[in-house]
Structure formats: C-alpha cells, structure tokens
Amino acid sequence: MSDSDNVIASLRGNLTATAASLLQELEELSRVIATARAEVVALRAEGLDEATIPTATDELAAIVQHTAQATHEILDACEQLETLAPKAEGDVADGMTTATTRIYEACAFQDITGQRIAKVVNALQTIEARIGKAKANLATQGVTTLTAPTLPATPGTPALAAPRRR
CATH class of the missing domain: 1.20.5 (Single alpha-helices involved in coiled-coils or other helix-helix interfaces)
Known part of the structure; x- marks a missing residue:
C-alpha cells in the first residue's frame, strides 16, 4: 500500500x-x-506508432480514388458501346446492350465500396485524433515516454491462458 x-x-x-x-x-x-x-x-x-494509422488512412483513401477512377473509365467505355450498339445488327446489337447493362450493374459496387471505405477512413482518423489527445494529456502530466508493462511469466503457461475447470 x-x-x-x-x-x-x-x-x-x-x-x-x-x-x-x-x-x-x-x-x-x-x-x-x-x-x-x-x-x-x-x-x-x-x-501502432505515429505512422501506422496515417499510412493506413492514406492507403484506403488512395484505394477509393483509384477504384473511382477505374470505374469512370469503365463507364466511359460502356457509353461508347451504347453509341455503337444501334449501328450493329440484330443479335449483336442486343448482346452489346445486354453486356453494357450488366457492366453498369457490376460497377455499382464501387460507390458502395467507396462509402464503406470512407467510414473506415473516418474511424481511423477519429482513433488517430484520440490517441493524439491522450498523448498530449499525458505529456501535460509530465509523461513523455511510455513503456509496456512486463508481466511475470509462468513457465509452461500460455500468455493468455483461460481458467481451467477442476
């Protein structure tokens, strides 16, 4: 005590x-x-150091940007196919229209995926901000370095052993 x-x-x-x-x-x-x-x-x-979360956030933001860019290129190609389809004949025109519609439907994933990744990015930014605040608060208390506590190890016992039934 x-x-x-x-x-x-x-x-x-x-x-x-x-x-x-x-x-x-x-x-x-x-x-x-x-x-x-x-x-x-x-x-x-x-x-989790000062670079881990910002790097993950940046990588996810880049994924959103690149998938959006690729989707726009795919959609532009679909529009070109739509303008060419009426010039084709019979089954070819119908096949082009059907394929174009399927591509449009498949590309809808990008918007949903982008929204989900944006939520993850926001969560990571919130975590980063909270860690920063916690570190700043600890610094005002004179804590400048932190070390992980060491727990005494019992030989032959896994680090996270659950209680055993007797």
Whole structure:
C-alpha cells in the first residue's frame, strides 16, 4: 500500500458524506487515468506508432480514388458501346446492350465500396485524433515516454491462458 493509500484509508472514517463522495469520484478519476495510460502503452506495444494509422488512412483513401477512377473509365467505355450498339445488327446489337447493362450493374459496387471505405477512413482518423489527445494529456502530466508493462511469466503457461475447470 502506498503512502497516499495509507493517508486515504486513515481519513476514510472521518469524512462527511460529501467528502466521501468527492473522494470516491477522485479515486474513479485516478482509475480512468491509469486505464488510459495502460491503453496508450498497449497501443504502442502492439506496434501502432505515429505512422501506422496515417499510412493506413492514406492507403484506403488512395484505394477509393483509384477504384473511382477505374470505374469512370469503365463507364466511359460502356457509353461508347451504347453509341455503337444501334449501328450493329440484330443479335449483336442486343448482346452489346445486354453486356453494357450488366457492366453498369457490376460497377455499382464501387460507390458502395467507396462509402464503406470512407467510414473506415473516418474511424481511423477519429482513433488517430484520440490517441493524439491522450498523448498530449499525458505529456501535460509530465509523461513523455511510455513503456509496456512486463508481466511475470509462468513457465509452461500460455500468455493468455483461460481458467481451467477442476
């Protein structure tokens, strides 16, 4: 038990209801801060550094841009086929029109895919911003470097072993 824990424990019996409530809130805030620190450490320990999320965000944005560009080229080619179809005869014209329609339908995926990827990009940007805020908050508290906690290893036991039935 730390010195501050000893002081708090000795005062606990002498507190008014309001002071006890305030103390409880402060203890909860302390737990939240400790949890936030542990989460930031875990993120760093798992390899999420300053470049990982922005790089993933940029890559996904590039995917959206390139698939949109390719889809526009495909749609332009379909429009050319549509203008040529009436000049063809019989079954060839019908086949061109049918194939063009199928291509249009297949290209609808790009818009839906782009929307889904945009949601992922937004989520990554939100995560990046929150990590930045957490790091800034920790820096104002004098925490400049974080190290992942080391847990004692038990020989022969997997790192994440579940409790066993007896």
